[in-house]
Amino acid sequence: MRREIAILILVSVGAVPAYFVTRAVAAWNRRTDARIAGEWYRRGQAELRAGDTSAATESLRRASVRDRGNPKIALALAQVLAAGNRDGEARAALLRMNETSPNDPEVHLELARLSARGGDVKDALLHYHEALNGLRAGPEAEGQGRRVRMELVRFLLDHREGRRALSELLVLAADAPSNADSHSELARLFLEAGDAARSLEQFVEASRLDRENAHALAGAGEASFLIGDYRSARRYLERALELDPGISKAAGLLETTRLIQSANPLALRLPSDERMKRLLAGLAQAAKRLDSCLEPQIGLSASQRSGLEQLRAEVESMLSALDAKGRPRDPDLVQDGAELVFRVEEAASLSCGEPTGLDLALLLIGRKHGGGGA
Amino acid sequence: MNLDTRSIAEKLLLRENHVFLVLTILLGVVGGLSAVLFTLAIDATRNVLFGAAPSPWRLLAVPTLVSLVTGYLLAKFFNDARGSGVPQTEAAYHLHQGVIPGRVVLGKFLTGALCVGSGHSMGREGPSVQIGAGIASVLGRWLRLSPARVQSLVPIGAAAALSAAFNTPVAAVLFALEEIIGDMNAALIGSTVVASVTAVIVERSILGNEPLFRVPAYHLVHPAELAGYAVLGIVGGVVSVLFCKLLLRARGFFKQMPEWTRTFQPAMGGLAIGVILVFVPQVMGVGYEHVDQALQGSLALKTLALLCGVKLVATIISYASGNAGGIFAPSLFLGAMTGGAVGIVIRAWAPFPTGDPGAYALVGMGTLFAGIIRVPMTSVFMIFELTQDYQILVPLMVANLLSFLISRHFQPKPVYHALLEQDGVHLPGAASRVTQGTWRARDIMVSDPVFIPVGSSIGAAWSVVEKDTSGAFLVGSREKLVGLVKRRDLEESARSGRVNVPVMSLVIPEPLHVHPDHSLELVLERFRGSPGLLPVLSRGEVHRVEGAITLETIVQFVRSD
Numbered sequence: 001m002r003r004e005i006a007i008l009i010l011v012s013v014g015a016v017p018a019y020f021v022t023r024a025v026a027a028w029n030r031r032t033d034a035r036i037a038g039e040w041y042r043r044g045q046a047e048l049r050a051g052d053t054s055a056a057t058e059s060l061r062r063a064s065v066r067d068r069g070n071p072k073i074a075l076a077l078a079q080v081l082a083a084g085n086r087d088g089e090a091r092a093a094l095l096r097m098n099e100t101s102p103n104d105p106e107v108h109l110e111l112a113r114l115s116a117r118g119g120d121v122k123d124a125l126l127h128y129h130e131a132l133n134g135l136r137a138g139p140e141a142e143g144q145g146r147r148v149r150m151e152l153v154r155f156l157l158d159h160r161e162g163r164r165a166l167s168e169l170l171v172l173a174a175d176a177p178s179n180a181d182s183h184s185e186l187a188r189l190f191l192e193a194g195d196a197a198r199s200l201e202q203f204v205e206a207s208r209l210d211r212e213n214a215h216a217l218a219g220a221g222e223a224s225f226l227i228g229d230y231r232s233a234r235r236y237l238e239r240a241l242e243l244d245p246g247i248s249k250a251a252g253l254l255e256t257t258r259l260i261q262s263a264n265p266l267a268l269r270l271p272s273d274e275r276m277k278r279l280l281a282g283l284a285q286a287a288k289r290l291d292s293c294l295e296p297q298i299g300l301s302a303s304q305r306s307g308l309e310q311l312r313a314e315v316e317s318m319l320s321a322l323d324a325k326g327r328p329r330d331p332d333l334v335q336d337g338a339e340l341v342f343r344v345e346e347a348a349s350l351s352c353g354e355p356t357g358l359d360l361a362l363l364l365i366g367r368k369h370g371g372g373g374a
Numbered sequence: 375m376n377l378d379t380r381s382i383a384e385k386l387l388l389r390e391n392h393v394f395l396v397l398t399i400l401l402g403v404v405g406g407l408s409a410v411l412f413t414l415a416i417d418a419t420r421n422v423l424f425g426a427a428p429s430p431w432r433l434l435a436v437p438t439l440v441s442l443v444t445g446y447l448l449a450k451f452f453n454d455a456r457g458s459g460v461p462q463t464e465a466a467y468h469l470h471q472g473v474i475p476g477r478v479v480l481g482k483f484l485t486g487a488l489c490v491g492s493g494h495s496m497g498r499e500g501p502s503v504q505i506g507a508g509i510a511s512v513l514g515r516w517l518r519l520s521p522a523r524v525q526s527l528v529p530i531g532a533a534a535a536l537s538a539a540f541n542t543p544v545a546a547v548l549f550a551l552e553e554i555i556g557d558m559n560a561a562l563i564g565s566t567v568v569a570s571v572t573a574v575i576v577e578r579s580i581l582g583n584e585p586l587f588r589v590p591a592y593h594l595v596h597p598a599e600l601a602g603y604a605v606l607g608i609v610g611g612v613v614s615v616l617f618c619k620l621l622l623r624a625r626g627f628f629k630q631m632p633e634w635t636r637t638f639q640p641a642m643g644g645l646a647i648g649v650i651l652v653f654v655p656q657v658m659g660v661g662y663e664h665v666d667q668a669l670q671g672s673l674a675l676k677t678l679a680l681l682c683g684v685k686l687v688a689t690i691i692s693y694a695s696g697n698a699g700g701i702f703a704p705s706l707f708l709g710a711m712t713g714g715a716v717g718i719v720i721r722a723w724a725p726f727p728t729g730d731p732g733a734y735a736l737v738g739m740g741t742l743f744a745g746i747i748r749v750p751m752t753s754v755f756m757i758f759e760l761t762q763d764y765q766i767l768v769p770l771m772v773a774n775l776l777s778f779l780i781s782r783h784f785q786p787k788p789v790y791h792a793l794l795e796q797d798g799v800h801l802p803g804a805a806s807r808v809t810q811g812t813w814r815a816r817d818i819m820v821s822d823p824v825f826i827p828v829g830s831s832i833g834a835a836w837s838v839v840e841k842d843t844s845g846a847f848l849v850g851s852r853e854k855l856v857g858l859v860k861r862r863d864l865e866e867s868a869r870s871g872r873v874n875v876p877v878m879s880l881v882i883p884e885p886l887h888v889h890p891d892h893s894l895e896l897v898l899e900r901f902r903g904s905p906g907l908l909p910v911l912s913r914g915e916v917h918r919v920e921g922a923i924t925l926e927t928i929v930q931f932v933r934s935d
Contacts, residue, residue, distance in 0.1 A: 004393055004517045008400065011513065015403050019576070022407055025414045026580050029421070036426040061672075065663040068584060088730075089672050096588055 037067030044076065053084045071097060075106055087114055105134035109148060116155045125164075128152040146172065150185070157192050165193045173202070180210035187219050196226040207236075214244035222253055228368045230257050259361035265338045266369055279337045280322060285358050286344035287315045293352040304351045311344050342366025393517060398530055398565045401513065402572025405506035405534025410577050412483060412502055413539060419491025420659060433493070433655060434648035440492035441644025441697060444485045448696065449637040452481025457693060458497075458700040459486075459504025461790040463532055464554055465799050469914040472511050472525030479508035485698040493651055493658045494644070495688035499539045500700020506535025507554075526562055529554040530569045537570040538577035540702075541586050545756035546570045552749045553790070585760070587666050590732040592763045598726040600772055606716045606734055607741055607773035611780025613712050614705075614745025617686055618781070618789045621701075624694035625796055636696065643695025650688050656681055657688045660703045665739070668710040671732035675718045682711035701789070705746040706739045713738015736761065737773050745777035748788040798916040802891050815897050816890035818931045819910045819921030823848055826877055828856055833873025836864055844924045845906015849881050854917045857881040860905045887911045890920050897923060 044059035060077040067073055074097050081090035091114050097107045112127035131148050135141040149172050156165035169189055176182045187202030200223035206216035221236030237254040240247060261267075265278035290312045292298075294305065318337050345363040349355050355363050423436045448456055455478055466474045486501035510531025514524035529550040537546035547566045551558050594600070628639050650657060656664050664681060667673050673681070689704040717734025736757060744753035753774050758767060785792075791801050824842060826835045826849045839847050839861070847864070850856035859880045867873075867880060886900050887909045901908050901923060912918040 007513075007516050008393070008396055011400055011404065015400070015407065018404075018407050018411075019580075022411050022414065023580050025411065025418065029414050029417050032418070032421045036421070039426045061667070065666075068588075069582075086672075089670060092590065092670055 033066040034070070037063040037070060037073060039063075040066065041073050041076065044080070048080060048083075053080060056080050057084055057086075071101065071104070075110070078107075078110055082110065082114055082117075087118065090114060103130075103134040105131040105144070105148070108134060109151075112152075112155075119159075121159055121161065124155060125152075128155070142175070146176070150189075153189055153193075157189070162193050165189070166195055169193060169195075169198075173198070178209065180206040180213050180216060183209065184213070184216050184219060187216070187223070191219070191223060191226075196223045199223040200227065212243060214240045214247060214250075217243065218247050218250040218253075221250060221257075225253050225257060228364075230260050233257050234261065256357075256361055256364070259358055260365055263358060263361050264365045265334065265341075266365070275334060276322070279334055279341075280319075282341040282362055283315055283319055283322070283337060285362060286341045286348075287312065287319070289348045289352075289355070289359050290315065290344060293348050298352060300351055308347060308351060311340075311347060314340055315344065338369075339366075342369070393519065394523060394565075397513060397517065397527065398568050399572055401506075401510050401527065401531050402534045402569035403576055404509055404513075405531050405569060406538035406573030406576035408483070408505050408509055409502040409535040409538035409573065410580050412487060412505060413498055413581075415483070415487035416491045416498055416659070419487050420493075423492055424658075428655075430652045433651040434645075437493040437644035437647045437651065438641055439644075440488050441494070441640040441647075441695075442638070444488045444492075444697065445637050445640035447481070447485055448640065448698065452477065452485055452698075454478045455481035455485050455504075455698050456696045457698065457793065458500030458702070458790070459502075459698075460500045460553065460700065460702075461794045461799075463504050463507045463528060464556075464790060464801055465794055465914065466507065466511065467525060467528045467554055468556075468801055469799065471521040472514065472528040474504070474508040474511040474528070476508070476512045479505050479512065482508070482698060489640070489692070489697040490659050490699045492644070494647055494692040494697050494699055495650075495657050495659070495661070495685060495704060496692050496697065496699020497660055497701060497703025497706075498699070499536055499702035501698060502535040502539035503532045503549075503554075503700075506531040506533075510534075526565070529562055530565050533566040534569040534573035538573040540756075541574065541577060542756055542759040543567075543570040543574040544759050545752050546573075548752040548755050549749060552752050553747070558751065586662060587669055587760060589736060589761050590669055590671070590730060592733050592736065592761055592766045593729055594765055594769060595729045596726045599724075599728050600769060602716075602720040602724055602728055602734070603737055603769040603773045604776060605720065606713055606738055607776025608780065609716050610709065610712055610738060610741030610773060610777040611745050613682070613686070613708060614742055614777055614781040615784040617690070617705075617708065617742075617746055618785045618792070620686070621690045621693060621789065622792050622796065624690050625793065628694050628696060629796060639695045640697045643691050643697055646691045646695075647688055650684060650691075654680065654684045654688075657685045661685065661707045662703065665707055665710040665735075668714040668735040669732045671714070671717075671730045671735075673711075673714060675715055678711045678715040678718070682708055682715065685711065701746065702743075705742045708746075709739035709742030710735040711738075712742060737766065737770050740770050741773040741777040744774035745781040746789055748778065748781065748790075750774055750778045795916070800889060800911075800913045800916050802889065802913065813894040813931075814890060815888045815892045815894075815910050815923065816920070818894065818897060818927055819890070819923050820927050821921040823907075823909075823919065823922035825849070825851055825919075826859065827851070828878065830877045831873060832864060832867045832875050832877050832880065835859070835877040836868035836873070839864070843926065846882075846885075846904070847907065848909060848919060848922060849877060850917075850919075852919050855909055855911065855919050857883040858885040858905060858907060858909070885909065888923070889913045898928075901925075901928070 040059045040063035044056045044063060047056035047059055057080050060073065060080055063073045064077045074093060078090045078093040078097070081093060091111065094107050094111050094114070097104065098111070101107065108127045108131035112124045112131060115124035115127060128148065132145055135145045149168055153165050153168045153172065156168065169186065173186050176186055183202045183206035187199045187206060190199035190202060200220055203216050203220035203223055207213050207220055210216065217236050217240035221233045221240055224233035224236055234254065234257045237250050237257060240250045241254060263278055263282060265275050265282055290308055293308055294312065300308070318340055321333065322337060341362055342365070345355060345359055345366055348359070349363055423440065424432065454462060459482055463474070466472055482501050482504050486498070490496050490498055507528045508531070510527035511524060514527040532554050533546045533550035536549055537543045540546065547563065547570045550566045551563060555562065631639065668678065685704060685707050689701060692699060693701060714731045714735035716738065717731030720734070721728045721731060740753040740757040743756065744750045747753070754767070754770050757770055787795065794801055824839060824847060826838060826847050828850055844861060846858045846860050848855060849859050859877060859882070863880045867875065882905065886904045888897050888900055890910055897908065906924060908923040909919055910921040910923060912920050
C-alpha cells in the first residue's frame with residue numbers, strides 16, 4: 001500500500017511542474033502565433049493600401065487564424081471583407097466580435113455601415129446609436145462621436161429621413177467646436193435637411209469666425225434665398241462673389257435674386273408706372289412661357305393642354321384690359337394681373353418642367369406672395 | 375472462505391477502489407495535460423518548421439525530410455506508434471488486458487508531433503487517445519492494479535485525452551464507451567465522466583475558454599430543408615465509403631511492399647504530401663482553421679470541392695504510408711467541405727428556403743464522422759456539444775443515420791477494425807463481448823491439435839495423420855497457420871502414388887476460422903461450412919493457432935456437458 005501511495009503522490013507532485021511547463025509552452029506558442037499574426041496583419045494592411053483587397057483579405061484571414069482573440073485583426077478582417085462586398089462574412093465576423101465585446105463602438109459602427117449599405121435603416125440606426133453610446137468620455141472620443149453622428153446624419157439624409165436627421169443635427173450643433181469649417185459643415189447639413197433658418201445661423205457664424213470665407217457667405221446667401229429674404233441673399237452672394245468669383249452656384253443664385261428684385265410688380269413703394277411696367281413684362285414673359293409650353297412637340301395630356309390654353313386666353317384678356325393707352329389705375333387689376341402671372345408660372349412648371357431665368361424669378365415671387373394658387 | 379480470508383479480500387478490494395478513484399482524477403489531470411502538450415507540440419513544430427509564410431521549396435522539403443526521420447524512428451523503435459492510435463487502443467483494451475507499453479506513449483508523442491507538425495494531413499485526436507490510454511495503462515501497472523483494473527483504466531485515459539484534445543467532454547465520454555469499449559452501458563461511465571471533466575478543466579485553464587470552432591447560429595429555415603440534410607447524409611455516406619475503401623486499398627498497397635522499404639515509406643508519403651502542399655497548402659496538418667472558414671460560409675463551391683478532394687487524397691497518402699497521426703480531424707475536415715458544398719448547391723437549386731452553407735458544413739462534420747468512424751451517438755453529441763443548440767439535433771440525426779447506413783452497407787467492417795485486420799488483429803464483435811450465459815469456442819476446442827509441417831511431402835503428411843479421423847488437418851505451426859488440407863484429398867493423393875509431391879499443393883489458404891471468444895452458435899454455423907476442422911485463431915495475432923474444433927471435439931463437449 002505504501003508503494004501505491006508513494007506513486008500516487010509522486011505522480012500528483014509531478015503533475016504540478018508539468019502543468020506549469022505546459023502553461024509556459026502555451027504562452028510561448030501564443031507569442032509566436034501573435035508574432036506571425038502581426039506579420040500577416042502588416043502584410044494585409046500594405047496590400048490594402050496597394051488596393052489589392054483580395055490579397056489583403058487572405059493575409060488578414062491568416063493573421064486572424066493565428067491570433068483569434070486579437071480585436072484589431074478581427075476588425076481589420078471584417079473591414080476588408082466589407083470593402084470586398086463580402087457583407088455576409090463581414091457581418092458574421094462583427095457579430096462574433098460583438099458577442100465578446102458588446103460595447104465596442106468600432107464594431108457597432110462597422111455593423112451600422114453594413115446595415116446602411118443593405119438599406120436596413122432600423123438596424124443601422126440601432127448600431128449607430130450603440131456606437132455613439134459606446135464611446136467613452138474624452139476629447140478623442142468627442143471627435144470620434146462627432147464624426148459618427150455626422151455619418152449618421154448623412155445616412156439619414158440619403159434615406160430621406162429629414163426629421164431624424166434634424167434631431168441628430170441639433171445634438172451635433174449643441175457641442176460643435178467653434179470654428180468656421182465645423183459651422184459650415186453643420187450649415188450645409190441643415191440646408192440638406194430642409195432647415196434653412198438654422199443653416200443660415202450656422203453660415204453666419206462661420207462667416208463671422210472667418211470673414212474671408214467665400215463659401216460660408218455663399219451658403220448664407222443660399223439659405224437667405226430659400227427663406228425668401230432676397231435682400232440679405234443678394235448682400236451675402238455679392239460679397240461671396242467678390243471674394244471668390246468662381247462659385248458658380250452663387251453667381252446663378254445672385255442672378256435669380258436680382259431678377260426677383262427687379263421683376264416683382266407687387267414690391268412696396270414702387271411708382272405706379274414702374275409697377276405697371278413690371279406687370280406688363282411679367283405678363284409678356286408668362287405668355288412666352290405658355291407659348292413654348294403649348295408647342296406640339298411638348299407631350300402634354302389633354303387636360304393639361306386645355307388648362308394652359310385657358311390660361312393663355314386669360315393672359316390675352318388681361319393684356320387687352322391693361323392696354324397702354326387706356327391703362328386703368330385700378331389697384332385690384334394690378335393684383336389680379338400679378339396673380340395671373342404667378343398662376344401661369346406655377347402651372348407651366350408643373351406641366352413643362354422647372355423654369356429658369358425670369359420665369360423662375362416670377363415663380364419664386366409668386367410663391368413668396370402666396371400667389372399662383374400656391 | 376474463512377472470515378480472515380474474506381476480511382483480507384474485502385480490505386484489498388477497498389484499497390483498490392480508493393486507489394482507482396484517486397487515479398481516475400489524476401488521469402484526468404495527466405491525460406488532459408498530455409493532450410494539451412501534444413497539441414502545443416504540434417503547433418510549435420509547425421511554427422518552427424514552416425514559419426509564417428513558407429516558400430514552395432520549404433513546403434516540399436519539410437514533410438519529406440521529417441518523414442525520413444520519423445520513418446526511421448517508427449521502424450526501429452516505435453512500430454506500434456504508426457497510424458491513428460485508436461485501433462491500437464481498442465486492441466490493447468480487448469485483447470491485451472489494457473497493456474500499452476510506455477515506449478508506445480513516448481513514440482506516439484514524438485512521432486505524432488513531428489508528422490502532424492511537418493504538414494502531414496492527419497489529426498491529433500487519435501494519437502492523443504493512445505497517449506492518454508497509454509499513460510493510464512502504465513500508471514495502472516506501476517500501481518500493481520489487477521489486470522481487470524488496468525484494462526478499465528484504458529478508456530478512462532482515452533476519454534480524458536480526447537476531452538482535452540477536442541474540447542468536448544461529453545463526446546469524449548461517448549467515444550470511449552461507443553468506440554473503445556464498444557458498450558454504451560459500460561460500468562465505467564462514472565469514471566470516464568470524472569476524468570473527462572477534469573481533463574477539460576485542465577485544458578481550459580491552460581488554453582482558455584475559446585471554442586475550437588466559431589460555430590454559426592443554427593436555424594432550420596423550412597421543414598422541407600430536412601430533405602436537403604437527407605441529401606447531405608447520402609453524399610456524406612458515399613464520401614465516407616470512398617475514403618475508407620481507398621484508405622484500406624492504399625494501406626494494403628504499402629503493406630505489400632518489401633519489408634526493407636518500411637523505413638522509407640513515410641518519406642515517400644512525405645514527398646507526395648510536399649508536392650500537394652506546394653499547390654494546396656490548406657490541407658496541411660489538422661486544418662481546423664479551414665473548417666472554421668467553411669463553417670462561416672467563407673469558401674466558394676469550387677474551393678470546397680477542391681479541398682474535399684485533395685484532403686481525401688492527402689490523408690490517405692499520409693496514413694497509408696505509415697506516418698503517425700489520426701483520421702478523426704480529417705473526417706471532420708472532409709465533412710465540413712462536403713457539407714458546405716452540398717449546402718451551396720441546395721441553396722441554389724432547392725425550391726424551398728434554406729439555411730446558410732455554414733449550417734450544412736456543421737452537419738456535414740457529424741455526417742462524415744458517423745460514416746467514417748462509425749460512432750453515430752458520438753457524432754451527434756459532438757456536433758450538439760459544439761453548437762449547444764437543440765435545433766440541430768433532428769437534421770443531424772437524419773444526415774448521420776443515412777451516412778452511417780450507407781457506409782455500413784458498402785463497407786461492413788468499421789475502418790478502425792479493418793485497419794487492425796490488415797495488421798492481423800481481429801477485434802471481437804458485439805456478440806463476442808457478452809461474457810456470460812453462453813459457451814465459447816475456447817470451451818470446445820482442443821488446444822493441442824496436430825500440425826503438418828509446411829515442407830512435408832504428401833506421403834510424410836499422410837503418415838502423420840493417417841490414424842486421425844478428422845475431416846481436415848492444419849498445415850503450418852502453432853505460430854503461423856498456412857492453411858488446411860482435406861483428409862480426403864490427402865488420402866487420395868497418397869493412394870494414387872503422389873507421395874513425393876509437396877503437401878502445399880493441396881492446401882486451402884485462409885480457411886474459415888473462429889476466435890476463442892466466439893459463441894457456440896457461431897462455431898456450429900461456421901463448422902457446417904468447413905471441411906471438417908475449424909481452426910481457433912488468436913485475435914491479437916490472426917495467424918497464431920490457439921486450438922482446433924473438429925466433429926469429435928464437439929461430440930465430446932456435448933457428452934461432457
